[in-house]
Amino acid sequence: MTMIVQQLVNGITQGGLYALLAISYSLVYGVMSLVNFSTGSIYMLGAVGAWLLCNYLISDFLLSLVVGFAVGFALAFILEKIAFKSIRGISRISSLICTIGFSQMLNELTALLFGKATKGMPSFFSEKAFEVVGVTISWLQLILMLAVVVVLVTLQLFVYKTKMGLAVRTVAMDNTTAGLMGINVDRTISIAFSLAGACAGIAGVAGCIYYRSVSAYMGWIPGIKSFSAAVFGGLSSMPGAILGGYLMGIIENFGVQIFSTGYRDVISFVVMIIFLLFCPAGLLGRKKTTKV
Amino acid sequence: MKKKINPRALILLLALLALLTAFPFCVSNYIIQIAVYCGIYIMLAVSLNLLVGYTGIFSMGHVAFFCIGAYTSALLATKLGIAFPLCFIAGGIGAAFIGALVGFATLRLNDIFLAFTTMGLGEVIRIIIQNASFTNGALGVAGIPMPMLAGHKMTRIEFYFMVLILVLILVYLVSRLVHSNTGRTLKMIRDDANAASSLGVNVFRYKMTIMILSCFVAGLAGSLYATFLQYINASNFSISISINIIAMVAIGGMGTISGPIIGAILLQVLPEAIRFLSNYRQLMFGIALVISIMFAPRGLVGLNWKRIPFIASVCEKLKTNNGKEI
Numbered sequence: 001m002t003m004i005v006q007q008l009v010n011g012i013t014q015g016g017l018y019a020l021l022a023i024s025y026s027l028v029y030g031v032m033s034l035v036n037f038s039t040g041s042i043y044m045l046g047a048v049g050a051w052l053l054c055n056y057l058i059s060d061f062l063l064s065l066v067v068g069f070a071v072g073f074a075l076a077f078i079l080e081k082i083a084f085k086s087i088r089g090i091s092r093i094s095s096l097i098c099t100i101g102f103s104q105m106l107n108e109l110t111a112l113l114f115g116k117a118t119k120g121m122p123s124f125f126s127e128k129a130f131e132v133v134g135v136t137i138s139w140l141q142l143i144l145m146l147a148v149v150v151v152l153v154t155l156q157l158f159v160y161k162t163k164m165g166l167a168v169r170t171v172a173m174d175n176t177t178a179g180l181m182g183i184n185v186d187r188t189i190s191i192a193f194s195l196a197g198a199c200a201g202i203a204g205v206a207g208c209i210y211y212r213s214v215s216a217y218m219g220w221i222p223g224i225k226s227f228s229a230a231v232f233g234g235l236s237s238m239p240g241a242i243l244g245g246y247l248m249g250i251i252e253n254f255g256v257q258i259f260s261t262g263y264r265d266v267i268s269f270v271v272m273i274i275f276l277l278f279c280p281a282g283l284l285g286r287k288k289t290t291k292v
Numbered sequence: 293m294k295k296k297i298n299p300r301a302l303i304l305l306l307a308l309l310a311l312l313t314a315f316p317f318c319v320s321n322y323i324i325q326i327a328v329y330c331g332i333y334i335m336l337a338v339s340l341n342l343l344v345g346y347t348g349i350f351s352m353g354h355v356a357f358f359c360i361g362a363y364t365s366a367l368l369a370t371k372l373g374i375a376f377p378l379c380f381i382a383g384g385i386g387a388a389f390i391g392a393l394v395g396f397a398t399l400r401l402n403d404i405f406l407a408f409t410t411m412g413l414g415e416v417i418r419i420i421i422q423n424a425s426f427t428n429g430a431l432g433v434a435g436i437p438m439p440m441l442a443g444h445k446m447t448r449i450e451f452y453f454m455v456l457i458l459v460l461i462l463v464y465l466v467s468r469l470v471h472s473n474t475g476r477t478l479k480m481i482r483d484d485a486n487a488a489s490s491l492g493v494n495v496f497r498y499k500m501t502i503m504i505l506s507c508f509v510a511g512l513a514g515s516l517y518a519t520f521l522q523y524i525n526a527s528n529f530s531i532s533i534s535i536n537i538i539a540m541v542a543i544g545g546m547g548t549i550s551g552p553i554i555g556a557i558l559l560q561v562l563p564e565a566i567r568f569l570s571n572y573r574q575l576m577f578g579i580a581l582v583i584s585i586m587f588a589p590r591g592l593v594g595l596n597w598k599r600i601p602f603i604a605s606v607c608e609k610l611k612t613n614n615g616k617e618i
Binding site: 035083086087090092093094095096097098100101102103104105106107108109112220224227228231260262263265266269270272273276277280 | 344348350397398401402403404405407408409411412413415416419420422423531532535538539542572574575577578579580581582585586589
């Protein structure tokens with residue numbers, strides 16, 4: 001029983017990171033119907049930004065998150081302006097290949113400048129907060145969970161309550177019609193893409209603080225896993241992506257308990273494959289039919 | 293229907309063949325090794341091109357079939373002592389079998405989901421091989437014997453010729469395939485699967501056939517790789533190999549015969565030829581991918597070379613010097 005609750009707590013903390021990344025996929029997929037394979041790299045660069053801040057300037061938790069946000073936002077903004085805007089019309093396969101190229105480029109460039117070795121992060125709030133019936137919950141876990149929830153709620157408020165958010169949702173529905181209705185489609189896509197990048201950047205900071213390590217290749221696995229999470233919850237729906245992220249974190253932690261740690265990365269893939277085969281729209285996604 | 297053969301192309305082809313035959317005798321072992329890897333990667337790129345370029349199936353898990361071919365062949369050779377030709381075929385069949393299973397599960401999905409599912413399956417297969425006991429787990433398989441030829445172990449040069457012949461056969465067969473009726477049907481499926489199925493094409497069966505064929509070739513390439521390297525480890529078959537193969541196809545030119553060959557040779561030889569680049573190999577692949585998608589979406593083969601100012605001026609000069617057209 002204790003173990004189950006403990007795994008649940010760990011799963012929710014980890015699931016928060018996946019939820020942030022999954023929502024990043026979902027935002028981009030919504031407005032551009034593109035899967036941005038370089039999300040994992042943005043995650044990594046957010047973490048690198050936080051590491052640089054903590055090592056050379058000041059070691060501060062909140063400021064790290066801000067840096068993650070800024071790095072992710074700026075990077076995604078630039079990527080969209082220089083590349084994805086000009087390739088918007090081409091086939092989905094080609095644009096996916098392009099994002100793979102960017103991901104490879106960012107990872108390797110970071111490996112070159114930052115070094116290939118894994119570096120340690122300073123610890124924040126390491127003392128445990130409380131212990132209930134043998135379950136340890138640290139302050140770090142609590143604060144990370146809270147931070148993720150705050151970011152997710154803010155994003156939901158932005159998308160569902162503001163005028164800009166309405167524009168994002170309209171473009172996601174049908175960007176030609178949205179353009180005809182006087183919405184600046186280019187700017188809306190740019191903002192959605194940058195916000196998606198910012199989410200990934202924050203997730204990166206949270207990830208490197210939680211695992212206490214930073215490396216140039218840390219983005220690979222979380223990037224792919226959270227795509228599985230997004231598919232699991234429904235790529236076309238933002239609440240779905242959040243739900244998928246949290247469930248994926250929980251499933252993964254229980255899975256590791258049941259099988260062995262060697263199969264940790266297999267679990268999320270298997271969940272994704274099962275969902276793609278039997279329920280491709282995900283838990284909360286809209287069903288979409290293709291017409292000739 | 294008789295095809296006219298362009299004499300100039302024939303001469304070029306013969307010269308190329310003569311060069312490929314002669315060159316291993318005048319270079320070091322190391323360069324022969326690179327040439328063999330080139331051959332193996334050409335097989336992989338050509339087989340992936342059948343999927344991505346001709347049928348529109350974007351598989352990001354191609355390395356898995358390469359891996360299965362390598363492991364099937366290596367385990368049969370080391371544990372059961374089976375001769376190379378059988379291991380070679382078995383590698384292909386093993387990969388084709390798993391490919392059929394993967395295809396059965398994934399081919400009905402839309403393009404992006406198919407890409408991620410195949411990538412996920414590729415990782416799952418690699419992790420299982422890395423953790424299973426019958427594959428020696430993380431230790432890998434060592435001591436894979438070189439094939440026998442006329443009573444002695446094959447030398448590297450002989451191995452090179454074997455790979456060369458296999459690649460030539462493969463390229464010939466693939467070019468026959470894509471110019472046949474089947475090839476045209478495949479292109480129709482790539483361009484519009486709905487239209488194809490409304491014209492009575494059994495889209496799933498065609499996709500399945502091409503998937504099995506492509507995986508078979510990838511498995512054969514895996515078997516060659518394992519035999520030539522004599523040692524394999526599951527960690528050598530990571531996603532980045534899949535991405536490299538995709539880069540070769542995309543940079544060379546998707547949906548062409550010569551594109552993937554040129555891409556494979558270029559990406560395999562260039563980092564070796566320019567020494568200081570070899571540390572930045574993966575970085576170069578990334579940059580080349582981005583540039584090729586943004587500026588040459590049809591790859592090097594599809595590029596209109598005469599429109600590039602530098603080359604145009606060179607062409608112009610040659611024209612005036614020789615007084616004849618190029």
